[in-house]
């Protein structure tokens with residue numbers, strides 16, 4: 023079974039995010055890392071390929087400046103190869119343009135049975151890309167999976183809902199978006215890290231994918247950030263150390279609020 | 283004055299419209315001359331009264347059979363856009379809403395703006411407000427595409443208020459061709475049992491984080507306090523990921539947004555992704571043993587202390603009343 027995992031490479035979320043003062047988009051210079059949310063998709067893919075008795079796990083990523091750090095992490099976990107789309111023309115791309123690029127890159131990967139993504143990225147969290155990619159490919163999409171099984175040419179998932187979960191199924195090829203916690207991602211082993219250095223990364227440009235420059239980037243986005251401002255801050259109130267009687271202060275507070 | 287027509291992608295909870303749908307209708311009727319709904323399901327008649335009361339004049343209802351609703355919704359909406367040319371289609375940032383807006387954006391080749399917390403009309407333009415960096419920065423984005431504009435709005439961004447309108451007229455809408463998308467079938471639904479009020483609607487929310495120490499502590503500490511205050515219990519993602527409580531309890535960026543009268547955070551550090559889901563509460567009370575925890579920066583009352591010491595005494599005091 024051949025599986026593609028879409029993995030986003032993002033600025034380290036441990037550092038505070040920053041907007042570019044000119045374009046008002048998120049700054050993505052400097053080193054990028056594997057979005058932790060995508061490590062679940064990578065692990066899921068490795069396990070599903072294993073259960074199916076073989077097949078390749080290919081990564082697909084769109085990132086600026088030929089970034090491969092995050093891809094190397096996922097390759098070290100065990101993915102076989104990667105397709106990286108990096109092109110100045112992609113600057114400013116919105117969710118739909120990104121989905122168009124990813125769908126074309128997936129087609130480039132050849133015979134694919136399954137595409138895995140996270141439900142939303144940590145830095146952009148538009149949360150639309152999985153179903154957009156599926157629609158572009160003309161495939162079914164099973165979104166918000168907290169459990170995934172593949173059998174008899176079908177994907178079957180437990181899909182998170184407001185009330186609990188639904189069992190949902192579709193024939194392959196299909197796109198499945200997985201939630202954090204669907205599986206426990208492995209840590210790359212030393213051997214994995216060494217092997218990852220020599221795994222193939224096929225770097226392509228927008229034109230190689232048969233997309234026109236005006237379908238992506240600023241032109242493709244067809245939206246404009248018109249204002250950025252600080253939100254009104256919430257004032258911190260009273261803070262007390264518990265000296266064994268703090269619960270009495272809480273009771274008084276609840277009474278004052280008429281909660282009790 | 284307003285824009286001519288907004289279509290709202292309506293969702294339900296049983297035989298009632300989802301609160302998020304009523305919130306969208308309330309805002310839509312302020313912005314547009316005509317507001318209509320598309321609803322995927324077979325019980326539109328039961329919803330028509332409430333949808334009408336909140337501003338919809340028509341409900342275009344489509345039967346999904348056993349296909350995932352959002353996928354059918356997108357195909358049906360594509361048909362409605364072709365025949366009725368609405369200016370805007372609004373979705374809740376929900377599971378099915380996200381499926382629907384994503385697929386519709388591809389069918390129409392229109393960009394989407396998601397995670398909205400505000401909507402404005404300026405002349406012929408539509409502006410979507412979003413809150414980023416844990417809600418500390420507000421960003422306005424304006425569509426520059428052809429209509430219809432497609433936006434998904436986070437629940438609890440607007441208050442739902444009835445306008446006294448008559449029941450909406452229910453008309454059948456063709457399912458359209460979902461292509462292979464229609465192969466995504468719902469086999470079975472599992473509903474998790476819940477006691478007490480719904481998390482998003484409870485007047486008091488008591489949430490627990492990693493600071494409660496163990497899965498076993500959630501019942502006696504968090505659930506018990508919530509019950510005594512007629513509230514609902516919630517959680518940080520740390521303890522959802524750890525498997526202590528189900529995902530349905532998660533508050534924050536990737537969980538629920540809550541705006542209760544009172545939010546109580548027990549052993550929660552106050553990461554930006556958590557704050558964004560509860561900062562809109564009227565009043566916030568935090569108990570955390572680390573006096574420097576960021577949760578205190580939004581708390582009206584902060585107790586620097588051990589939840590295992592403060593909360594049992596508090597529960598005892600409340601039970602004694």
Ligand SMILES: Cc1cc2nc3c(=O)[nH]c(=O)nc-3n(C[C@H](O)[C@H](O)[C@H](O)COP(=O)(O)OP(=O)(O)OC[C@H]3O[C@@H](n4cnc5c(N)ncnc54)[C@H](O)[C@@H]3O)c2cc1C
Pocket residue numbers: 035143144145490491492493494495517518519520521532533534535536537538548549550551552553554555556559569570571572575587588589590
């Ligand atoms: C893309 C993304 C999305 C996310 N979405 C969400 C989301 O929706 N919701 C969410 O909550 N998080 C979310 N997070 C995770 C978030 O960043 C934090 O990791 C998480 O909120 C931390 O949970 P916590 O406060 O329970 O745990 P911790 O950060 O570990 O904090 C535990 C706190 O408990 C205190 N404590 C310990 N013992 C005691 C005691 N005995 N008594 C009192 N206090 C004690 C400690 O001082 C500490 O402040 C997201 C992260 C990412 C990257």
Ligand SMILES: Nc1ncnc2c1ncn2[C@@H]1O[C@H](COP(=O)(O)O)[C@@H](O)[C@H]1O
Pocket residue numbers: 028029030031059060082083084085117120124138139140141142143144146147148149150151152
């Ligand atoms: N630039 C990208 N490269 C690879 N995968 C991506 C990219 N952007 C988004 N994705 C995938 O789509 C998911 C949802 O992203 P988003 O719609 O941005 O929230 C992510 O978690 C990734 O799995």
